[in-house]
Amino acid sequence: MYRNQQQQQRRSQPPPILSTKDDAYLTDALSWELLAAKKAHSFASQCSDNQVKYQAEQLCQMHQRHYNILLNHLSTDQQQYYEDQSYPHFHN
């Protein structure tokens, strides 16, 4: 019954849930961002030129910010959707 109602809905866009591919890309991208942030910070500490040092620190902060944006998708997307829909189970 519930399942039939779901199938009858025609969506113009995918629902706000993460696909397996999304999850794979997110975890990849999180690793990229963390590595980039660490590298930028490490380089900043080694730089003698103040402009280069400042730019490296800015990059570090940007990558940490991006990390948080991406991480947020792992913490909210799925749970929120299933709470809103009171989805009983995954469909196959």
Added chain:
Amino acid sequence: MHNNRGSYGSYQQQYSGSSTPTIKNPSASFDKGADFNDRDRINDLLATEKWLTDGFNVFVRETSHQELYNDVLHILNETHHACRDVFNLMFEKGWYSLHPEQPSHIAEHHQKYSGYRSQFPTQGSGQFQTGGMYSQRDY
């Protein structure tokens, strides 16, 4: 005759066919020994940002729902801006040089590709006409 400016670790091909001057700032000093120096560091960071734009370009194209798409596109955009900032800093430091194309070559190409516009499948659409599905929009 190639000039020697920027010959150390120059990442760009020397261009010899132009009589126009090279666009380049005087090179800021940096340690030229075997050690990893400031120029190496900023160049490595630029390579990292460039690499990230490739990764995020694929990611954004593969995203499922709209919110994720928006966020990843935003990250891609900011990463491009970061590349640009690093490039500008390197240019300011004199670690990048540009070579202007000869105006006669540019004029020649402009004429050639202007002529190709007669091959447009539809005529009369102004360059800045709005309202098309793929005209500029805010994401």
